[in-house]
Amino acid sequence: MATKAQQTIVVKLGTSVLTGGTKKLDRSRIVELIRQCAKQQALGHRIIIVTSGAVAAGREYLNYPELPKTIASKQLLASVGQSRLIQLWEQLFSIYNIHIGQMLLTRADLEDRERFLNAQDALKALLDNHIVPVINENDAVATAEIKVGDNDNLSALVAILAQADKLILLTDQAGLYTADPRTNPDVKLIEEVEEIDDALKAIAGDSVSGLGTGGMATKLQAAEIANRSGIQTIVAAGSRPDVISDVINDIPVGTRFHSKKSILESRKQWLFGAPPAGRLVLDDGAVEALLKSGRSLLPKGIIEVRDNFSRGEVLDITNKEGKSIARGMSRYNSDALRMIAGHHSQEIIHILGYEYGAVAVHRDDMIIKS
């Protein structure tokens, strides 16, 4: 397949990369990775950073010698460290005149459809304005029930949120080996993975450095989640020169986990996988805009809103005669849609007192029935 000219890429940097295996953040490594990101952004790619390192930054700042043992001490270090970490990203990105925007997420933010959409809108707003999102887990508030727990899994969820083309997991190893290279001298790098099966999971061990969380095991989980959504995942060494540009240009690097499904197929499965929560009936103009011009659905073209649903739920979209023509995810809840149906998008703010954008269902969140 030809390399896409403008890609959305999630780059996850593990503590192992950010510290170079030391007790401190390694500024020269971070600035080198930022240089690579800046270069790719200038070429038109959209870069999203998922950064670990808050705990490491807290340890460095407070001169805390021990690895944190209790959840409370980890949260303490993360909360002190996160502000140091984000300051560092801001300072170093400013060398390239690039602004950053911090997003701290938990699992609860990504599992709830409405909060997922809010996070997606924020992410999109940052990217549209050439601001690099710098994301970490909100460790200070994350309890067992709501936390993702490791940034490998978090980065896969962020890749889905961003509808990314690729997820790059940068770590202290060149990729996935046939066994942990720290404890086995005789290992081989696995360059291509077509299927993540139990045999593969058995060779991906935990982190032994004490710095990272989850080791290769969580990187495999991340690849599995991202692959299911049609997103290719690459595990590679953060220290490899020009690693980000090589991944973007499809030059073989580290371990590449191929996705069997295309992004379109996975979206189709999601939209058609469950019964719709409601129905929108459209006028002829809107039907034509969707079917012939490939447009998003504007509230103006909606003549009826059936059932009650929340923002983010999947709806059936029909013509006046009741024939189903598409499925799509609603940007507004049913009450709001009833109020703005038939109105111009500029009126949304006056009618509702707020707005989530001009469209009722975005083209990217819609599949036309064939």
Ligand SMILES: Nc1ncnc2c1ncn2[C@@H]1O[C@H](COP(=O)(O)OP(=O)(O)O)[C@@H](O)[C@H]1O
């Ligand atoms: N099969 C394997 N191939 C490569 N690394 C492995 C494997 N199994 C376990 N690991 C461990 O995973 C570590 C990387 O994960 P981790 O320590 O969590 O780093 P990060 O901070 O980058 O997430 C490696 O240093 C290595 O010890």
Ligand SMILES: N[C@@H](CCC(=O)OP(=O)(O)O)C(=O)O
């Ligand atoms: N959120 C934590 C990192 C958790 C984590 O998964 O670490 P890592 O395995 O180094 O990517 C922090 O900022 O310290």
